[in-house]
Amino acid sequence: MFVALAAVFFTMLTMTLLLTAVAVWCLSLGKPWPFGSMANSGLVLLYASYLAFVMFGTGPTDVHDYPVADNSQYAAPWPTDARSCVAQGHRSVVSHRGTHLHAWDFLRPMHSPILAARGGRVVAQLDSGHGVGWFEGNHITVDHGDGSSALYAHLAQGTARVQIGEQVLQGDHIADVGMVGKTLFPHLHFVVHDADGASLPIQFSDIGLPVAGGCYLPSSEL
Ligand SMILES: [Zn+2]
Incomplete structure (x- = not known):
């Protein structure tokens, strides 16, 4: 506080x-x-x-916390020919704290595709919610099989393309961007957790470590 x-x-x-x-x-x-x-x-x-x-x-936390981008198993969770700007980065005073310390808010147009940043098994899926408010919004959680899992939040209602138990590959179209839950604009809230629910610092193989105010095109060289 x-x-x-x-x-x-x-x-x-x-x-x-x-x-x-x-x-x-x-x-x-x-x-x-x-x-x-x-x-x-x-x-x-x-x-x-x-x-x-x-x-x-807002901003990254201690930069020494982050694994290097070259070895990253994560790719940007939107199409490679599209740009996304980061509205809110890590360690933000607004809402990226505690178990969401290492979360990003990627601005994307309504109903644009959300891609799996890394392959794994779907362990949570909710896409029936609608409207904006201080409640748990629509989301998908993908378990990567090594104790880590990725959360994709604020999905548009009825757009989830995967069910619990399903296996997804990196780059699979899993849902569409919406603004359901704790949000005031269309975006993807993305965060990776460890097995204990703590947020993990990661980098992306294609866009490195995105920061608030920056815009990223995955197909361009790092
Ligand atoms: Zn967020």
Whole structure:
């Protein structure tokens, strides 16, 4: 709780400093406030707070925790010719904490395909939920057979293509992107857990270690 409050405080402080700097710069040069209307100022505030969030409110955890990308058994969980930007990365003040410390929120359009990042056996599947709210959303869990499992969350209703017990291969189309559960925009929440339910730091063979604010195209070279 203290860490979350501290992060919110620093985010507000950074926004205030940034906008004060712009205001002082305008005054000193005799220029008008550059962001015009209240609506534009609101947008600037939004971008400034997101920038501050990316800089201070989220990020990888200790980079030494991560296995190297070259040996990774994980591939990006969306088609290789499509780009995805990361809305929220690891260690985020918003919701990536505790057992979701090493989760990513990959922005993707509604109903675009979710691919298995790694092969394994489906051990949980729920796609009957609908709507946004603070409840467990639609998801699929794939057990990799070595104690680790991957969680794919916020699936669109009725789009799961696999059943519990089924074997999937890396790259299989398992469901479609939706916004069911704890989400305000269409995205895939992806996290890998160990056998005890702790979140595991991983990298992807094709996109390395994605960070908040970055956009990734799996078919491009690392
Ligand atoms: Zn998330």
